Amino acid sequence: MKINENLAISDNGFLFNPTTGESYTVNPIGAEIIEMLKSGETQERIISRLLDMYDTDKKTLEKDLHDFSDILKQYQLLSEDE
Amino acid sequence: MEKKQYERPHIIKLEAGMPGKFGMRSESLPVTHIDGVSVKELTTNFGSPLFVLSERTIRSVYRKALKSFSTRYPKVQFAWSYKTNYLTAVCKIYHQEGSWAEVVSGFEYDKAIANGVDPARIIFNGPGKSADDLRKAANGGSLIHIDHLDELYTLTDLAGELPRKPLVAIRVNMDTGIYPMWDRFGFNYENGQAWDAINKIMMAGKLELVGLHTHIGTFILSAGAYGVAAGKLADLALGIRQKFGHDIRYIDMGGGFASKNTLKGSYLPGSDTNPTFDDYAEAITSALVNSGFRPDNLPLLILETGRALIDEAGYIISTVIANKRLSSGRRATIIDAGVNLLFTSFWYQHPITPAQGFSQYREDNTLYGPLCMNIDCIRESANLPLLNKGDRIVIHYTGAYNLTQWMQFITLRPNVVLIDEDSKPHVVRENEMLSTINGPEKTPPHLA
Amino acid sequence: MNKPVLNIGVTGLNAIDSPGPGVAVIRGLREAASFDVRIIGFAYESMEPGIYMHDLVDRTYQIPYPSAGTDVLLSRLEYIQSRENLHVIIPNFDAELYSFIKLEDKLMQMGIHMFLPTQAQFEERHKVNLSDFGKKYGLDVPLGKAIYDSSEIFGLQNEFDFPMMIKGKWYDAYIAYNMEQARTYFNKISAKWGLPVVIQRFIHGTEYNVTGLGDGNGNTIAAVPMRKQFITDKGKAWAGISIDDKKLLSITRQFVRETKWRGAFELEMMKTNDNIYYLMEINPRIPAWVYLAVGVGQNIPEALTRLALGKETPAFESYEVGKLFIRYSYDMIVDRTEFEKISINGEL
Known part of the structure; x- marks a missing residue:
């Protein structure tokens, strides 16, 4: 998975894609995931880091992360590896 | 280290015409208690979905x-x-x-x-x-x-x-x-x-x-x-x-x-x-x-x-069964109360509130009931916080006609609780059981 | 002499091709002779140009859409009031007026003054009730009927004839030349603005507009008639000229006297070839072209503010005839962070 590296996320959760000119709002956990994706973390690694930080379980995280990735793909912020 | 409260990741595109969080609707404010009784306690004791009358x-x-x-x-x-x-x-x-x-x-x-x-x-x-x-x-x-x-x-x-x-x-x-x-x-x-x-x-x-x-x-x-x-x-x-x-x-x-x-x-x-x-x-x-x-x-x-x-005196408490996305990417939430209980959702936009606290993030949702039937839609569009499986919501203004026009279709009807003036809940109609439905039926001897 | 500084909240900052009146109102307020202002903008969307006009608007807050209901609006206004100490609010959208009229007493208790039509005036002049309104006050209005089902149009064909006007309860109006179009517009409008939809007889003629202000006791404080000179494809005036039409002014005064109109208004009139003036629509608020009235000597936003605060407000006696307003658009350069702030925090 490859995230658009130019994405600028500000502290208040405003995300700007300079390539397309689109703007988004993202919640704190969403911003953390995008930052992790930008620094090249794998899906497994992201889940394990989030499990350390948040009061939830692995199954829920897997399902929600999958859903979040789908939306990022739909917004063309994330693409499958070539 | 204390773990942070979990909220699922959420991103939404800013579009012209889209209400910001200050354009939010009143239904976003949680209603955690009805007449002093907690929604959680009500569902724990009487099940979900649940009709509540005040x-x-x-x-x-x-x-x-x-x-x-x-x-x-x-x-x-x-x-x-x-x-x-x-x-x-x-x-x-x-x-x-x-x-x-x-x-x-x-x-x-x-x-x-x-x-x-x-x-x-x-x-x-x-x-x-x-x-x-x-x-x-x-x-x-x-x-x-x-x-x-x-x-x-x-x-x-x-x-x-x-x-x-x-x-x-x-x-x-x-x-x-x-x-x-x-x-x-x-x-x-x-x-x-x-x-x-x-x-x-x-x-x-x-x-x-x-x-x-x-x-x-x-x-x-x-x-x-x-x-x-x-x-x-x-x-x-x-x-x-x-x-x-x-x-x-x-x-x-x-x-x-x-x-x-x-x-x-x-x-x-x-x-x-x-x-x-x-x-x-x-x-x-x-x-x-x-x-x-x-x-x-x-x-x-x-x-x-x-x-x-x-x-105004009637509420339905309902629980989130599942979250899904429609082909358009739109969020859909399936709850355990459908049009079988909420006949009036065909012509009203019943106000819907979450029954627990949430962050300020909201998403547009289509709310479906649990029936295996395409018309089972409670709200075509409701702006709600990020609901998870098991979360409870309260549907408001359901006191009229629903308890006389509800349908026994593919499922049994739930408890109805009346909360008295001293905030004490009473079951005023018990949830149906298989015998409620099978009781009046007669099976001809050759099929028995 | 030091002029008092008033904190005034203004909505309608959408100075776009079909503009809200907010920016024009603010220009009037900034030119007021009797007070200085600090302007608090109220915006619904983060792209309303007025938000970014810092020489006109001191601070902007997003407020909830009218469809969210008065409770949510009130709690937002309480928050804004705790920080801005507003003296006056001037709402400028038809769709939000209902909520502000409902909240008038509560806002007054918070120290916020408004000068709005009464609930009864607001309802009575509604497009849906215009026919009765005309009868009651002796004003010529086009035949109109509120309908709830597109099939009703068939039954009205003889009475109304094509072309007919199809109008939304709050906004939007289309001319339908045949049944097909009428039904399409009915569906389009009802989907957006709900029911009923108003069918109105089409009147051939020349359009005139009057903006004015009534003091609530039957006195006309201001009235400036205007003839549109140039119209956009959305039917909005892009240029217009102040005119001297005694009949228009006398109809306006009759309207204010008979209804005891309270607050600002815009009358949309149609003058037929045989010199009959039909009152087509009554907008219960300041129109977007109000700066023409300011420019010709009747500062309606200022007078309205004075009335709201209960200050003595003499009626304007005259205005300059033959002055034009010509609207123009202007590109501002805005940093992304400003858009970000209003989008995320709801304040700028």
Whole structure:
């Protein structure tokens, strides 16, 4: 998975894609995931880091992360590896 | 290290025209308690989905409505519309408050009698009364509201064999300037049918004409229409006095007042725009007071309002079964209460609130019920916080019609709980079981 | 002499091709002779140009859409009031007026003054009720009927004839030349603005507009008639000229006297070839072209503010005839962070 590296996320959760000119709002956990994706973390690694930080379980995280990735793909912020 | 509270990741594109979080709707604010009882406790003890009724709200709304009318008119009587909600506990609250009963079938008539209502305080409406129904009601001295000529003739025939003269009113339909005009019930005012029926009753002398009744429609958003209707009934009453020297005892304005619900397609919420009891009372009582009645001889004013009295007192608590995305990427949430319980979601945008605290993030949602049926949609669009499986939501203004029109379709109906004025919940109707459904069934021997 | 500084909240900052009146109102307020202002903008969307006009608007807050209901609006206004100490609010959208009228008493308790039509005036002049309104006050209005179902149009064909006007309860109006179009517009409008939809007889003629102000006792405080000179494809005036039409002014005064109109208004009039003036629509608020009135000597926003605060406000006696307003658009350069702030925090 490859995230658009130019994405600028500000502290208040405003995300700007300079390539397309689109703007988004993202919640704190969403911003953390995008930052992790930008620094090249794998899906497994992201889940394990989030499990350390948040009061939830692995199954829920897997399902929600999958859903979040789908939306990022739909917004063309994330693409499958070539 | 303390772990942070989890919220699922969420991203949304900013689009022109999209409301920011300050454009958020009131329904985002969580409702965690109903009359002091926590939603969580209610579902733990009584299950989900769950119908909840507030005795406090039933009584306070009733008193507010009564006050609106009785401060403007000397003789006012409410009659509880059984079809709106005929749970025994509910009917008994209204009867305790002083309401008569308004029934529209033999079944409802029997229910009112079983509830201990004096037959003389039962109003019998509806187009489908059988000869047995009519006999029973006439014998009890109930007020029979005649819907059509066939009923008038049947009752006139029966009158000969009855020990007492049946007490009757006629139902009148009319043009009050609203759309649609309900002309399928009763006798029309404008074309003279109503006056004709009155003459038949008075001339035959077999029935005692005690009142005039109308019911102009449902969810009427114009209070003025009731003023027009009251004026027309007053004209008829004065005509009867003039021609026959006979005073009718009451004018029954029926029901049809709007509750606080928002009709689909409305831009502003119903809780802001729908007329209040004061608006309806002002229109009706001014028309009566300003008509030709002598001040010392005003007829009793009867009101059969149902929906506007009880809608607010009803809630459905429901639990999120699943989250999914539709092909468009749109969020859909499946909850455990469907149109089988919430018939009224076909025409209202019922307010929906989460039952637990949330962050400020919201998403547009389509809310589906649990039925395997495409029409099972509770809200096409609701802006809600990020709901997870197992979260509870509260659906508001569900007190009217849902507990009489609910369907036993592919699933069983849940508990109904009444929270009393001391915040104590009581089950007033137990959840159904397989035996509830199988009980009345009979299996032929060759299939047993 | 030091002029008092008033904190005034203004909505309608959408100075776009079909503009809201907010920016014009603010220009009037900034030019007021009797007070200085600090302007608090109220915006619904984060792209309303007025938000970014810092020489006109001191601070902007997002407020909830009218469809969210008055409770949510009130709690947002309480928050804003705790920080801005507003003296006056001037709402400028038809769709939000209902909510502000409902909240008038509560806002007054918070120290916020408004000068709005009464609930009864607001309802009575509604497109849906215009026919009755005309009868009641002796004003010529086009035949109109509110309908709830597109099939009703068939029954009205003879009475109304094509072309007919199809109008939304709140906004939008289309001319339908045949049944097909009428039904399409009905569906389009009802989907967006709900029911009923108003069918109105089409009146051939020349359009005139009057903006004015009534004091609530039947007196006309301001009235400036205007003839549109140039119209956009959305039917909005892009240029217009102040005119001297005694008949228009007398109809305006009749309207204010008979209805005891309280607050600002815009009358949309149609003058036919045989010199009949039809009152087509009554907008219960300041129109977007109000700066023409300011420019010709009747500062309606200022006078309205004075009335709201209960200050003595003499009626304007005259205005300059033959002055034009010509609207123009202007590109501002805005940093992304500003858009970000209003989008995320709801304040700028």
